[in-house]
Amino acid sequence: MDRFLLMTCFVRAVETGSLSAAGRDLGLSQPNVSRYVAALEDHLQTRLLHRSTRKLVLTPEGERYYAEVRRILDAVTESESSVRDNVEPSGLLRVACPTTLTHAFVLPHVPAFLERYPRLELDLQISDRYVNLVDEGVELAIRIGHLEDSALRARRIGLFERVCVASNGYLAKHGIPRDPDDLRDHHCVIFTLLSSGSTWRFRNAEVPVSGRFRVNSPEAVREAVTAGLGIGHGPQWLFEAGLKDGSLRLLLGEYAAPPVPIQILYVANRLMPKRAIVFMDFITQKFSLIPALNVDVATTSAS
Known part of the structure; x- marks a missing residue:
C-alpha cells in the first residue's frame, strides 16, 4: 500500500481532529481513512491514535511520529514547489507565539496575511510555555529574549525595553x-x-x-x-x-537593562517551506512599523 497516502491520512486526521474531516479534506470516505490509519499502525506495530466517538487523541508514540511525518510531508511539498515558477504558498503553518505580544501585535495582522495567501492555513499556538520546535511539529516560534539553543536559527523582528x-x-x-x-x-x-x-x-x-x-x-x-x-x-x-x-x-x-530582542526562531537543519518564509517576511515588515517594538539602542544606552 502507498505509504505516502497512509502518512497523509494520519497527518490530516491529527490536524483536522477527526477521521471524517480528514476524509472530506482528502476526498476520501471516512472508512477508507480509518482503514489507512489502521494499516499505518499495523506497519509500525504501534498504536498512534486513541479513537473515541468524540475525538482523536495522540499516543506518546503518535506525537513523536506526527512531528517526524509532518516534516517529511513539508519537505516533499517544498521540494515540489522549488521546481515550479511562482508557486503560491500553501499548506498548514504552525507558529508558537507568546500570549500578550500576539494579542497586541500579531493577531491584528492575521486577516491581511490570510487574505494575501489564500491557499495557506495558519495555526497560531498562543502560550507562554516553551515550545520545542524540533519535537512538536512547529515550524516557527516568536520568542522574547536571546537565542540559547544551537539547533535553532533566529531572525530579529523587534527590540523593546x-x-x-x-x-x-x-x-x-x-x-x-x-x-x-x-x-x-x-x-x-x-x-x-x-x-x-x-x-x-x-x-x-x-x-x-x-x-x-x-x-x-x-x-x-x-x-x-x-x-x-x-x-x-x-x-x-x-x-x-x-x-x-x-x-x-x-x-x-x-x-534599565539593555533592550530585549523579539525573534522568530526556526530549526537550523530543516528545509524552510515557502509558507514559513512569507510569514517571517510579513511579520518582520509589520513589526518594523511599530515604534514600541523598535527601541533605538543608541538612545537607550545614552539615557
Whole structure:
C-alpha cells in the first residue's frame, strides 16, 4: 500500500481532529481513512491514535511520529514547489507565539496575511510555555529574549525595553525605590514564566525579588500592578496605557537593562517551506512599523 497516502491520512486526521474531516479534506470516505490509519499502525506495530466517538487523541508514540511525518510531508511539498515558477504558498503553518505580544501585535495582522495567501492555513499556538520546535511539529516560534539553543536559527523582528512600574497608590503607601537593590524591601508582582525566575535584571545588577502575588499571565501582572498589589517589571508596551494616563509611574529608568530582542526562531537543519518564509517576511515588515517594538539602542544606552 502507498505509504505516502497512509502518512497523509494520519497527518490530516491529527490536524483536522477527526477521521471524517480528514476524509472530506482528502476526498476520501471516512472508512477508507480509518482503514489507512489502521494499516499505518499495523506497519509500525504501534498504536498512534486513541479513537473515541468524540475525538482523536495522540499516543506518546503518535506525537513523536506526527512531528517526524509532518516534516517529511513539508519537505516533499517544498521540494515540489522549488521546481515550479511562482508557486503560491500553501499548506498548514504552525507558529508558537507568546500570549500578550500576539494579542497586541500579531493577531491584528492575521486577516491581511490570510487574505494575501489564500491557499495557506495558519495555526497560531498562543502560550507562554516553551515550545520545542524540533519535537512538536512547529515550524516557527516568536520568542522574547536571546537565542540559547544551537539547533535553532533566529531572525530579529523587534527590540523593546523592560521597565519597572508601580501605581501611585502603592508608592504613596510604600515609598519609591531609588535603586534596584531597594526592591528587596518592596512587594513585587512576580511573573512565574519569566526565564530568569524571580530575579529581575538591570543594567549592572540582578536583583532577587519577592512578593505576595505571583501569576503566569503578563496581562494579570499589569492588572495587579494597576490595582496597587506591588511593583511590576516587563515590556514597556505592556504598561503603556497606564503610563500615558498617569495611573502608573515609571521607576528606576536610569538602571534599565539593555533592550530585549523579539525573534522568530526556526530549526537550523530543516528545509524552510515557502509558507514559513512569507510569514517571517510579513511579520518582520509589520513589526518594523511599530515604534514600541523598535527601541533605538543608541538612545537607550545614552539615557
